[in-house]
Amino acid sequence: MIKFITPREAAHLVADHATVAMSGHAGFGTADAILQALQQQYALTGKPAQLTLVKVAGAGDGGRRGGDRLAAPGCIRTLITSHVGLEPKLAEAIRAERCLAYMIPAGTIFRLYQACARGENGFLTEVGLGTTADPRYEGSCGNARTRKEGKPLVSVETVQGKEYLYYRTFPIQVGIIRGSIADETGNISLEHEDMIGEQLQIAMAVKQSGGIVLVQVADLVRRGKLDPRQVTIPRHLVDYVTVVRQRDVWTEIVPDPDGGRPHEPLTVRKICARRAALELQPQELVNLGIGMPESIGSVLAEEGMESRIISASDSGVIGGVQLTGPEMGSALYPEAMIPMADMLSLCNGGGLDVCALGLAETDYLGNVNVSRFNGCVVGPGGFIDLTRKAKKIIFLGTFTAVGLQAHCERGTLCITQEGRYHKFKKQVEEITFSGVAAKQRGQKVLFVTERAVFTLTPAGWLLTEVAPGVDIRRHIIPFMDFSPRVAAHVKTMDARIFGETKMGLR
Template sequence: MKKNKVISAAEAIALIRDGDVVTTTGFVQSCIPEALHAALEARFVETGAPRDLTLIMTAGAGDSKGLGTGRLHHDGLLRRVIAANFGRMPKVAQAAQENRILGYNLPQGVISQLYRACAAGQPGLFTKVGLKTYVDPRHGGAKVNTVTKDDIVKLVEVDGEEWLFYTATKIDVAFIRGTSADPSGNICMAKEALTLDNLAQAMAARNNGGLVIAQVERIVEQGSIKPKDVRVPGMLVDCVVVAEPEMHRMNYGVMHDAALAGEIRIPVAGIRKMALSERKIIARRAAFELPPNGVVNLGVGAPEGISAVAAEEQVTPYITLTTEAGAVGGVLASGSSFGAATNADCIIDQNQMFDFYDGGGLDMTCLGMAECDGDGNVNTSRFGGRLNGCGGFINISQNARKVVFAGTFTSGGLVTKVEDGRLRIVQEGRSRKFVKLVEQNTFSGPFAKERMQPVLYVTERCVFHLTQAGLELIEVAPGIDIGRDILAHMDFMPVIENPIPMDPRIFRDEPMELLADLLNLNLAERVSYDKERNLLFVNLEGWQVRAKGDIDALRQVLETACLKAGQRVNSVVNHDGFRIPESLYDDYAEMIEYLCKYHYLTTTRYATSAFLRLKMQEALRKRGLAPHVFERREEAHAYLERAGVDMGSDGVTATAA
């Protein structure tokens, strides 16, 4: 006969021994086995046991006020913590900062994937995630204090390339969570917002001869859970604990939401519109970077607003939003529900999502920033005297094809106001974010430059772009004075060539028609043809190439215009404020080569950006083309005049058409 595995929380926790390695599930405020954490805390407070546990967890699992893993702060209960996030258990973080416990802050995806390594009996994980950050042994090896001595991250070389090796820690006890269990311990997750790493954690503990304790909200009849609905099979589960409803909330702010659980779909139109605050300004500007038909990850804080903006602008069907917790598609949730999604297409396990992220599957990510320096380094893990932790930040930022960091320019009391389409700083924040040197390096700007990764830094008042020379100021909000509102509140001088205004639509409380921009529906309006002078004007001022598909769209528009002209044409192109990832310069040059071969008599272009001129010249010369890239439009027109093209009296102004 099969054993009935249903017991009380106290009986299950009584099986944990001193010195055990315990792993628990949960993401931010969702899917947390609160009854198990509470029972462990109660046993220790009453008996002083178990002692000296090692806690392993991926994302933070708590409310930052004492719930979740925050319950495990009592002196003597924990000896060591290996976690991606400490911010949601502040008293545990304080113990680590005061050298009262050992601690490691590893990337969330690494811990998630190490569960699988443990389950498979492997010694650890090889990955490039964490290179050149504080996780790298050359920069601290992820240790959070001075009493932590053992190295669990090693730098290795394979075929001439640098890799990191993370040592797997064997697991004795796994806390997991589901919705229903039968007496044999088969677990389903029908009402959970996420599945996370429950299966991998259970397998890791079981294969180490350890203990698996599952928290559920109900017991169902044996065999009533359909085989494909069983997310953790009973063969892996030792104990099942039925929690009281208050201890089994979907998250700390929501008892249950059927839309987040995927049980129903709700109209997107019902999602509340954001007010035009600095948070929405940031989200709106970042939304201009969204790649049509691309896959996107959004971080917590200011980046969350992009999901609401995308829904408001009816862009959501054209992008796939994801979270590292495993949600794919739909409208990403915020607040206490962060990590989940309304109307999701599917939910996959967290470790599988990080496989996708680490392999370069993300077209874009938008993440928050606490500090940034002149080299483009970003800190989100340790600042202002707080040990927050990196979460999934390192996996995501290091491997996405484009990174957008988003946040207010200063923090702590910042007050802004939008008046007649102009931004006014009513009260400046007390703390600067753009500092001389970040306190901890969670993202390496030089490493990103080495790999030609496009990186933007979006604030409510300006936008920076990472170049080989450092951070360049490329856009300024209307109403903002560069000296008074930007440079006066930075600890370093950015590169300043010719910043352009941020799009005025961002500062008007009405739809921006973002979809037309993202799908290049208005691209043809940037091209005009003067038949008398046989001159094609291409105004790419402020336009950006997000992906190769944008180049294909431009090629189609230009070829259509040339074919309509009925003859080879002379062209002049305005590239002021034009942006293109370094990885796509060759594709752009290939388009120019094609047009020169079939449609152009002569062509010239101009751009005030020295870096863009240099990269474009390099790409064109590589294809054997004369660059003809000038700094000013007057120089571009002078070249055409020397080539015998009649520019006319209005030639200088025509390119602005």
């Protein structure tokens, strides 16, 4: 029978050495009152200690809430996640080797939950071959301590002459998830959540493991008051419910007939976004990654062409104005929402037409790293899932970083100060995207910067376009740690990209 308890009582149910799965994506879907109670209990008693924490994504607000509540030394022994970008305390725990850490693709964690729910010992996947997830590289190990002390989560197996990654499942004793509304029998609705996360998958995996499911909700209603079509987690998958009458809904999900994106000034960010926008065809399903790719949406809105594409986040939110930071994965005025697990399955299956992602660093093979810098791990998040089978991949970013100063003058690009950091390296620190695998799959891969456009061909890098005012020998080659091939007829980037007025996209 379902029991209604306080967050403090919920915290007492988590034992030392338990494997705990928690829901949450950025600032949403996290049972933060229960996590706060765990944080307070650990500070007072040192319990629960030596936990294994499993979570799909970075869940927090940049330093206070979410997964960072469990970052005190000794609380977590092992962390299994895809990302800690919004959890600086967990990121520091990994860097300082206070815990073991496995940074595996977001979609793979969903697969782990699903395989566990089916009672399977493991599963095969092609996702992650040739990247940091591959045991022939890092095997998703987030630090040296994990490589030394940790048990491998993944191995390479060959079936009928084809390679796969094989992940072993493990029992999960506790699930800590967030819902919107519970009825008095324990049925859980997610109707006020800004995305449909991993709550159901966690509950099913935990119950199959013989564990307990703790759910935090904002409202309680009488039996029969919930529309059964709105019940995501039925009561037989729930053990304990805690009602905390507050919500983390920071965005308003309402139709917006007038759009809502502000116009951006003409900066290198907008230049890259404009050039990338020229690659998009009507009604393509497009993922716009965080950072510079978000400006593609602003460019389309400025041109009155926002409906030209169908934008999709890896969280399952489709359409609208995608948000960032703690609101990452959500959107203002979305058109639709599908479960995150389904969206990542769609991406892994090749359902994305275009994936536009940020360019942190790349190398002579076309590999891209966005998951580890100077030994500090962030994790791949959904990057590996998104790029695996997208028909076209656009990486966009400034050509150099840290100190770059450039502006447009009379339709030409003027570089007044070069960035100190070179992004085009001989070898990336970690492979989040495999250029070799992309070429084998026949994917179209473009690298768009404010001064040049490159294509990744079967023969390697090819410089195809330069900005007006840019000299290849002066502004491009000296700032690359490898030599690209140069097209026989290098084009000049569209002059409209560098003008103050609208481009006139049609």
